[in-house]
Amino acid sequence: MDFTLSYLLEQTINGITLGGLYALVALGYTMVYGILLMINFAHSELFMAGGYVGLGVLKLLSDPALAKGGMSFLKPIQSFFNSGTVGFVALIAATFLLSGIVVGFMGVLIERFAYRPLRHAPRLAPLISAIGVSIFLQNAALLWISSKQLPYSRADGTSFVPAKTAFTVSGVNVSTMQILIIVTSLLLLVFLDTFVAKTRIGRAMRATSQDRDAAGLMGVDINRVIALAFFIGPALGAVAGVFNGMYYGSVKYNMGFIPGIKSFTAAVIGGIGNLRGAMLGGFLLGVVESLASGFLSNAYRDVIAFIVLVLVLIFRPGGLLGEAVAEKV
Amino acid sequence: MPTADSAALAVKGIGKVPPKKLALYVAVALLLVMVPTALQAASGLGFLVRILVVVGIWVLLALGLNIVVGYAGLLDLGYIAFYAMGGYVGVLIGQTVSGRLGGGTYWAMLIPAALAGALTGLALGFPVLRLRGDYLAIVTLGFGEIVRICLNNDLLGLSNGATGLPRGVETITPPWPSMWLQDNVRFPTPIGEFVFGPNLFWYFVVLLLIIGTIVVIRRLDDSRLGRAWVAMRENEVAAAACGVNIRTQKLWAFSLGAMSGGIAGVTFAYVQQFISPESFTFMESVFVVCIVVLGGMGSIPGVIVGALLIRGIPDLIQGLMVAGVIRLSGDVTSMITGYRFLVFGLLMVIMMAVRPQGIIPSKRRALELRPDDARVLAEEDQQLWDTEHRDASPDDV
Numbered sequence: 001m002d003f004t005l006s007y008l009l010e011q012t013i014n015g016i017t018l019g020g021l022y023a024l025v026a027l028g029y030t031m032v033y034g035i036l037l038m039i040n041f042a043h044s045e046l047f048m049a050g051g052y053v054g055l056g057v058l059k060l061l062s063d064p065a066l067a068k069g070g071m072s073f074l075k076p077i078q079s080f081f082n083s084g085t086v087g088f089v090a091l092i093a094a095t096f097l098l099s100g101i102v103v104g105f106m107g108v109l110i111e112r113f114a115y116r117p118l119r120h121a122p123r124l125a126p127l128i129s130a131i132g133v134s135i136f137l138q139n140a141a142l143l144w145i146s147s148k149q150l151p152y153s154r155a156d157g158t159s160f161v162p163a164k165t166a167f168t169v170s171g172v173n174v175s176t177m178q179i180l181i182i183v184t185s186l187l188l189l190v191f192l193d194t195f196v197a198k199t200r201i202g203r204a205m206r207a208t209s210q211d212r213d214a215a216g217l218m219g220v221d222i223n224r225v226i227a228l229a230f231f232i233g234p235a236l237g238a239v240a241g242v243f244n245g246m247y248y249g250s251v252k253y254n255m256g257f258i259p260g261i262k263s264f265t266a267a268v269i270g271g272i273g274n275l276r277g278a279m280l281g282g283f284l285l286g287v288v289e290s291l292a293s294g295f296l297s298n299a300y301r302d303v304i305a306f307i308v309l310v311l312v313l314i315f316r317p318g319g320l321l322g323e324a325v326a327e328k329v
Numbered sequence: 330m331p332t333a334d335s336a337a338l339a340v341k342g343i344g345k346v347p348p349k350k351l352a353l354y355v356a357v358a359l360l361l362v363m364v365p366t367a368l369q370a371a372s373g374l375g376f377l378v379r380i381l382v383v384v385g386i387w388v389l390l391a392l393g394l395n396i397v398v399g400y401a402g403l404l405d406l407g408y409i410a411f412y413a414m415g416g417y418v419g420v421l422i423g424q425t426v427s428g429r430l431g432g433g434t435y436w437a438m439l440i441p442a443a444l445a446g447a448l449t450g451l452a453l454g455f456p457v458l459r460l461r462g463d464y465l466a467i468v469t470l471g472f473g474e475i476v477r478i479c480l481n482n483d484l485l486g487l488s489n490g491a492t493g494l495p496r497g498v499e500t501i502t503p504p505w506p507s508m509w510l511q512d513n514v515r516f517p518t519p520i521g522e523f524v525f526g527p528n529l530f531w532y533f534v535v536l537l538l539i540i541g542t543i544v545v546i547r548r549l550d551d552s553r554l555g556r557a558w559v560a561m562r563e564n565e566v567a568a569a570a571c572g573v574n575i576r577t578q579k580l581w582a583f584s585l586g587a588m589s590g591g592i593a594g595v596t597f598a599y600v601q602q603f604i605s606p607e608s609f610t611f612m613e614s615v616f617v618v619c620i621v622v623l624g625g626m627g628s629i630p631g632v633i634v635g636a637l638l639i640r641g642i643p644d645l646i647q648g649l650m651v652a653g654v655i656r657l658s659g660d661v662t663s664m665i666t667g668y669r670f671l672v673f674g675l676l677m678v679i680m681m682a683v684r685p686q687g688i689i690p691s692k693r694r695a696l697e698l699r700p701d702d703a704r705v706l707a708e709e710d711q712q713l714w715d716t717e718h719r720d721a722s723p724d725d726v
Contacts, residue, residue: 132677306471
């Protein structure tokens with residue numbers, strides 16, 4: 001493989017795109033971990049659910065074949081979403097919004113029924129419960145939706161977001177989809193960071209993650225804060241799931257697993273519990289993985305990603321931006 | 330004569346066991362021997378013995394992980410790597426020496442497989458010594474995946490990639506003289522036909538391995554090492570302050586736990602006569618963790634029950650349907666096959682909500698201090714109140 005600057009640039013841009021997806025999913029892991037100190041294993045399945053719900057919304061709002069019989073009320077709605085640039089932008093926005101909301105509520109439900117009863121249980125109990133939820137969701141998608149790979153495209157087979165080149169940097173094409181992913185993920189990260197840092201409920205979240213009982217005594221409604229974390233995290237995961245479907249062109253019931261463990265790795269590299277850390281870890285892991293697969297070996301990309309994780313943790317056991325954990329005596 | 334002395338001691342030892350307990354032990358031992366033998370003899374039920382063999386291998390795995398998770402309190406999500414190392418090393422070395430050792434290869438390979446497991450455990454242990462809690466979990470997860478990917482990509486040209494071992498026309502030498510036990514051997518006896526076959530053979534091998542492992546673990550539990558693990562699990566800093574060498578204890582836990590995994594791995598390879606990276610995915614690691622937690626961390630009976638439920642029941646349902654013991658229409662069969670994992674996931678959630686401490690919790694762990702436990706907190710508050718008010722004279726109140 002010849003080493004050229006444009007190839008390096010291309011791989012870096014691919015890596016940043018991938019990193020944006022990792023960062024969005026990693027935020028969900030890190031928020032839940034920061035507040036409840038648990039690995040939400042089901043998060044990767046919520047990412048998958050986001051992909052499916054997004055596809056469903058897109059089909060409902062744009063596929064004329066679905067607007068028949070009892071569903072004919074969809075016709076005027078579809079004609080709006082299928083018309084021109086305004087309709088297209090509205091379609092994409094509605095997809096992200098709806099899948100974020102639906103999956104967000106799924107997250108809240110999961111917390112309510114699978115994790116809340118276990119808040120005072122031994123530490124590994126919620127982990128096992130989360131694995132149970134994950135197995136359940138994956139098999140539900142397999143049984144009730146499809147065991148096959150579903151194409152993420154319109155009825156006529158074209159992709160929802162056309163694979164157009166947005167601009168070219170020194171011979172490297174950057175697609176609209178890549179720009180969309182990178183910009184959206186950065187915007188969401190800035191928004192979330194401001195939300196947690198500046199608003200009242202954000203302060204309640206920080207207080208809860210520092211000391212749940214003390215925050216409760218100060219009048220913070222712990223259950224609401226936790227439910228909110230379980231709404232925002234999965235909603236961001238769903239956005240990443242829709243992007244993943246659009247970018248790679250398909251969804252499958254087991255698509256969440258690999259991005260899930262990678263994103264958790266990203267959250268740990270950045271310092272788990274730290275929002276900016278999750279973002280940094282996500283982009284770092286994405287770029288490293290993309291460069292490794294481009295220049296070293298595609299088969300060993302995951303190995304390289306995990307070696308980076310081990311190296312980071314050996315030299316900074318708390319992650320890149322994590323605080324040094326003081327040993328409590 | 331030392332042997333006579335020890336025999337006399339053993340007899341004395343049996344005499345010391347309360348008669349009720351002794352009767353229980355004898356009954357369990359009889360059941361463990363009789364039930365599979367009867368199943369093997371009954372026509373069409375031999376597959377149940379096969380399931381018991383698979384479950385037994387998982388009991389070995391879970392017993393090993395129990396040392397790491399249950400005793401030492403270190404969450405390992407890549408435990409399957411040790412299983413894989415044991416299996417691959419056992420098969421690779423076994424194939425080179427099988428010409429000389431013949432049917433004895435399997436027995437000889439238990440040692441390199443156990444060593445391979447233990448050394449892999451140490452290799453994982455060293456870099457992660459400083460990590461704790463969930464950082465450890467994610468690194469072990471990564472380690473498990475690294476091992477699997479390397480095997481899958483045929484890193485050193487030894488593992489034969491995704492196809493697995495043995496390659497092509499090669500075979501794994503079974504632990505019996507060739508042709509003798511390839512099929513069931515029948516012996517007529519006064520009470521009925523006694524059928525001995527590969528499944529029953531492996532059943533007794535696995536049973537012996539499990540008993541051996543349990544004896545070792547129970548002795549460890551009562552040893553200095555076992556107490557050090559408990560201390561470390563409860564509070565690392567306090568244990569270190571009391572003179573427990575955390576590094577050494579963690580490495581012991583990792584390597585001893587991994588050793589059991591290695592033994593399970595080589596046994597699995599020889600039972601299956603085949604080994605491939607497919608058997609060593611992250612989900613398998615998750616299943617072992619589930620067995621330990623669902624059964625009851627640190628509890629040997631719990632781990633055994635956990636393995637029976639998690640590995641045994643799905644296979645049992647499948648096996649009974651395949652064998653035609655349960656006759657159902659095609660639709661129902663495919664529904665059960667499809668839904669068994671969905672229901673399994675749901676049951677895990679329900680189990681944790683109902684019994685988070687596991688099916689058979691460890692007695693020792695139940696005595697642990699848990700800061701989240703409301704009762705413990707209330708007691709502490711009361712003590713604090715008492716201490717604060719003890720010194721105050723009655724006049725002040």
